[in-house]
Amino acid sequence: MHETVDVVVIGGGQAGLAAGYHLRRAGLDFIILDGQDSPGGAWQHTWDSLHLFSPAAYSSLPGRLMPPQPGETYPDAAHVVSYLTEYEQRYELPVVRPVRVEAVHRDGEFLHVEADTATWRARTVVSATGTWWRPFIPAIPGRAEFRGAQLHTVEYRRPADFAGQRVVVVGGGNSGAQIAADLAYDAELTWVTLREPRYLADDIDGRALFDHATARRRALDDGRTDTGGVASLGDIVAVPPVREARDAGRLKAQPMFARLTATGVEWADGNRADADAIIWCTGFRPALSHLAPLGLRGPRGHIPTAGTQALGEPRLHLLGYGDWTGPASATLIGVGRPARDAAREISELLGA
Numbered sequence: 226m227h228e229t230v231d232v233v234v235i236g237g238g239q240a241g242l243a244a245g246y247h248l249r250r251a252g253l254d255f256i257i258l259d260g261q262d263s264p265g266g267a268w269q270h271t272w273d274s275l276h277l278f279s280p281a282a283y284s285s286l287p288g289r290l291m292p293p294q295p296g297e298t299y300p301d302a303a304h305v306v307s308y309l310t311e312y313e314q315r316y317e318l319p320v321v322r323p324v325r326v327e328a329v330h331r332d333g334e335f336l337h338v339e340a341d342t343a344t345w346r347a348r349t350v351v352s353a354t355g356t357w358w359r360p361f362i363p364a365i366p367g368r369a370e371f372r373g374a375q376l377h378t379v380e381y382r383r384p385a386d387f388a389g390q391r392v393v394v395v396g397g398g399n400s401g402a403q404i405a406a407d408l409a410y411d412a413e414l415t416w417v418t419l420r421e422p423r424y425l426a427d428d429i430d431g432r433a434l435f436d437h438a439t440a441r442r443r444a445l446d447d448g449r450t451d452t453g454g455v456a457s458l459g460d461i462v463a464v465p466p467v468r469e470a471r472d473a474g475r476l477k478a479q480p481m482f483a484r485l486t487a488t489g490v491e492w493a494d495g496n497r498a499d500a501d502a503i504i505w506c507t508g509f510r511p512a513l514s515h516l517a518p519l520g521l522r523g524p525r526g527h528i529p530t531a532g533t534q535a536l537g538e539p540r541l542h543l544l545g546y547g548d549w550t551g552p553a554s555a556t557l558i559g560v561g562r563p564a565r566d567a568a569r570e571i572s573e574l575l576g577a
């Protein structure tokens with residue numbers, strides 16, 4: 226006999242916990258299934274020097290401010306893991322781990338959530354599995370020929386691993402800029418970006434991104450003209466290590482190369498650079514393979530939604546994957562509001 230619950234939340238990172246907070250307040254019966262051995266979601270796996278791009282108070286989930294990290298304006302990833310660990314204990318969120326959900330199927334009035342350990346019968350499902358688990362690397366000619374190391378952001382840890390090596394970092398977003406800055410002093414760095422790096426002004430940080438997303442949401446709510454996504458502000462938050470390396474002249478970006486060779490990279494004009502390693506900071510895709518049996522995929526691998534609710538399956542909500550599941554929903558401070566809206570809509574659907 227399968228356990229029956231009002232809501233199964235898949236994923237126990239920040240998005241799953243924010244959902245849990247609001248589901249509890251709504252008085253619903255729910256469970257959170259998380260694939261990790263311990264709390265903290267993707268924050269447990271980032272590179273050593275990663276710091277948030279906003280101060281602690283601007284990186285908080287609903288109900289509880291993130292405490293400041295002594296001596297740091299921008300907390301590090303370990304601080305986020307401690308905060309998430311305390312958060313789930315404080316609100317006694319029913320997280321079960323490690324449980325890996327493999328598939329969600331329709332079964333009459335229920336959704337069957339099949340995991341490696343058990344199956345649950347859910348009246349509704351919130352998918353909050355993040356993107357870290359589906360690194361994206363573009364199809365570049367010659368990728369299989371290159372004889373050096375190739376890593377994605379998710380595998381990079383520290384500059385000491387590349388001391389004295391010729392490293393090509395690919396990507397002009399925050400991960401690319403931060404990893405390039407991390408390597409700028411220890412490795413022989415080539416930083417490659419699709420277009421000229423676009424830094425946000427030095428005196429603004431993630432707070433400005435959130436304020437911008439809030440203004441956009443208000444405009445959309447009020448039926449005013451869309452003010453545009455945060456991309457209009459720039460791609461790179463000039464966090465202190467990035468600013469330092471840039472101002473020291475160590476972050477000079479080159480245009481994207483055309484192909485990989487056995488020994489490095491080659492640009493369209495025939496110029497070449499030899500490399501021991503290539504680090505692909507080329508982004509992520511939403512981790513949605515467990516939802517494949519529902520047949521909901523739209524263009525670009527996204528599932529079409531209204532807010533967080535899947536258009537093709539009203540019993541399913543998607544939380545925290547990016548602006549398409551709510552402005553700034555893929556940030557600590559931004560996920561609270563779509564989580565609240567999802568819990569309210571689930572409550573209404575269940576007549577709770």
Ligand SMILES: Cc1cc2nc3c(=O)[nH]c(=O)nc-3n(C[C@H](O)[C@H](O)[C@H](O)COP(=O)(O)OP(=O)(O)OC[C@H]3O[C@@H](n4cnc5c(N)ncnc54)[C@H](O)[C@@H]3O)c2cc1C
Pocket residue numbers: 235236237238239240241258259260261265266267268271276277278279284324325326327353354355356357358400431512515544545546555556557558
């Ligand atoms: C390099 C980097 C820097 C960032 N910096 C910031 C920042 O400074 N400030 C900010 O607010 N945001 C930042 N973000 C964005 C965002 O806050 C993080 O990506 C965050 O980890 C997203 O949380 P999440 O809960 O959506 O996903 P995750 O943290 O990935 O959590 C998802 C959880 O679901 C689990 N899971 C996945 N699939 C399954 C499955 N099939 N079954 C069961 N469990 C599953 C995973 O194991 C994981 O525990 C950053 C992102 C990156 C990549």
